Amino acid sequence: xxxxxxxxxxxxxxxxxxxxxxxxxxxxxxxxxxxxxxxxxxxxxxxxxxxxxxxxxxxxxxxxxxxxxxxxxxxxxxxxxxxxxxxxxxxxxxxxxxxxxxxxxxxxxxxxxxxxxxxxxxxxxxxxxxxxxxxxxxxxxxxxxxxxxxxxxxxxxxxxxxxxxxxxxxxxxxxxxxxxxxxxxxxxxxxxxxxxxxxxxxxxxxxxxxxxxxxxxxxxxxxxxxxxxxxxxxxxxxxxxxxxxxxxxxxxxxxxxxxxxxxxxxxxxxxxxxxxxxxxxxxxxxxxxxxxxxxxxxxxxxxxxxxxxxxxxxxxxxxxxxxxxxxxxxxxxxxxxxxxxxxxxxxxxxxxxxxxxxxxxxxxxxxxxxxxxxxxxxxxxxxxxxxxxxxxxxxxxxxxxxxxxxxxxxxxxxxxxxxxxxxx
Numbered sequence: 040x041x042x043x044x045x046x047x048x049x050x051x052x053x054x055x056x057x058x059x060x061x062x063x064x065x066x067x068x069x070x071x072x073x074x075x076x077x078x079x080x081x082x083x084x085x086x087x088x089x090x091x092x093x094x095x096x097x098x099x100x101x102x103x104x105x106x107x108x109x110x111x112x113x114x115x116x117x118x119x120x121x122x123x124x125x126x127x128x129x130x131x132x133x134x135x136x137x138x139x140x141x142x143x144x145x146x147x148x149x150x151x152x153x154x155x156x157x158x159x160x161x162x163x164x165x166x167x168x169x170x171x172x173x174x175x176x177x178x179x180x181x182x183x184x185x186x187x188x189x190x191x192x193x194x195x196x197x198x199x200x201x202x203x204x205x206x207x208x209x210x211x212x213x214x215x216x217x218x219x220x221x222x223x224x225x226x227x228x229x230x231x232x233x234x235x236x237x238x239x240x241x242x243x244x245x246x247x248x249x250x251x252x253x254x255x256x257x258x259x260x261x262x263x264x265x266x267x268x269x270x271x272x273x274x275x276x277x278x279x280x281x282x283x284x285x286x287x288x289x290x291x292x293x294x295x296x297x298x299x300x301x302x303x304x305x306x307x308x309x310x311x312x313x314x315x316x317x318x319x320x321x322x323x324x325x326x327x328x329x330x331x332x333x334x335x336x337x338x339x340x341x342x343x344x345x346x347x348x349x350x351x352x353x354x355x356x357x358x359x360x361x362x363x364x365x366x367x368x369x370x371x372x373x374x375x376x377x378x379x380x381x382x383x384x385x386x387x388x389x390x391x392x393x394x395x396x397x398x399x400x401x402x403x404x405x406x407x408x409x410x411x412x413x414x415x416x417x418x419x420x421x422x423x424x425x426x427x428x429x430x431x432x433x434x435x436x437x438x439x440x441x442x443x444x445x446x447x448x449x450x451x452x453x454x455x456x457x458x459x460x461x462x463x
Contacts, residue, residue: 057094057103061110064090068117077121084117088130098137101144108137108154116161124169131165134158149189153199156185160206167213175213182206200237201266204230208273220280227280230273238266300383300390301400302326303336304344308404316439331445335383338437341411342378343387347395348409349417355428357417362434365450367441374441375434380453411435 064087071080091110097103115130135158142151159182166175186203193199211226306322314321316337323333346359365374378384394400400408412435420430440446 057106060090061087061106061113065110065113068113072117072120080117080121084114084121087114087117101141101147104137104141105147105150108134108141108151110134111137112154112158112161115158115165119161119165119168122169124165127165127169128162131158131162149193152185152189153202156182156189156206157202159185160202160209163206163209163213167209167216172213172216176210179206179210179213183210197237200233201269204232204234204237204273205265205269207233208269208276211273211276215276215280224277224280224282227273227276231270234266234270234273296386297390297393300336300340300386301394303328304340304387304390304400304408305404307337307340308400308407329445331443331449332383334440334443335381335449336387338440339378339381339384340387341409342413342435343384344391344405344409345411345414347388347391348405349414351395352427355426357427357430357432359413359432360434364434364436365440366436366438368438369442372441374450376450376453 064083068080068083068087071077071083087110091107091114094103094107094110098107111130111134115127115134118127118130135155138151138155138158141147142155144151159178163175163179163182166172166178183203183206186199186206189196189199190203207226207230211223211230214220214226215223303323303326306326307319310318310322319337320330320333323336324330328336342363349356349359361379362375362377365376366372367374391405394405413432416432417427417430421427
């Protein structure tokens with residue numbers, strides 16, 4: 040659930056049996072939904088509802104109000120994902136009621152106001168997903184207003200700014216779906232600004248690593264990881280509007296060649312592993328690429344994606360070659376190509392960086408496309424005890440390309456600078 044289970048334990052006491060029981064029941068709903076076991080998810084929601092009802096006789100106690108506010112919020116989220124609109128509305132409304140009462144207690148007020156804003160945002164999500172869409176507008180506007188009020192009182196609260204960005208992004212989605220492109224663009228840009236202001240600056244990646252550990256412990260994404268997801272959603276929204284965007288100083292434009300390469304990456308990622316590279320090539324040919332173009336993409340896209348992946352590893356990077364060798368096994372001839380001269384590599388490298396900004400591929404899809412021989416060599420060296428920063432890689436040797444019809448003309452085009460990235 041999006042509600043911070045770890046925070047529940049911290050605030051209510053790790054030995055509090057009520058808190059532990061609520062966390063267990065909420066996580067059971069999560070697991071059932073993640074497994075797409077809808078019958079089990081409904082049963083888990085019913086068990087969670089029953090437990091919350093058992094707490095109602097103690098609802099005058101502030102800590103129990105916190106539990107009820109959190110629990111009904113989690114229940115509403117589960118019911119929303121099950122498509123049970125009226126039940127989700129009722130649960131969110133109950134959560135709001137308990138949190139509003141809790142906000143009268145000075146000790147609990149910041150927590151209650153933050154969760155009230157989360158409730159409004161989730162009401163917006165409910166109406167975005169299950170309709171009517173028009174009802175999402177006032178709910179999201181109220182969530183944004185509340186988050187901005189919290190930001191005024193607590194300007195250093197990065198988590199609040201990230202969730203403000205998430206609400207603004209959702210508001211952008213609604214505006215875009217309702218045909219108001221100008222408003223959508225404004226909300227998306229405000230979302231990205233708010234998120235950028237909320238994310239702690241860290242070049243070594245330690246905060247992201249700590250956030251991943253915290254996420255696994257709590258059973259839901261830490262807010263720093265949510266920040267990257269929200270940023271990707273806003274960037275994707277701008278791309279769908281067809282406008283140029285800048286994220287973290289990087290320009291992302293709607294490039295037809297990137298769109299083609301993204302479609303190719305999706306086809307490659309959806310190829311069953313047992314079909315290997317040949318299966319990927321066949322899929323790309325079925326998508327309309329020539330045999331040569333399909334082979335070039337399957338050869339060079341994994342190199343570009345693998346290097347983008349390695350560049351984000353902490354610490355000193357290995358020394359990577361700037362060229363590759365293409366060998367003709369039948370004749371023994373060998374061709375040296377500079378990777379920066381290969382259009383397919385350049386476009387795939389640019390796409391990989393965009394994906395890290397926009398999230399247009401899932402992590403699983405990205406990894407499926409990153410299986411280069413370079414990554415394999417690095418993995419073997421690390422398993423043998425080598426240090427990443429001490430590695431020096433030699434140019435990879437590629438055996439698939441030289442006998443493909445059209446290769447000689449393509450290679451001559453590289454040498455003369457006339458090779459094109461848009462050949463099909």
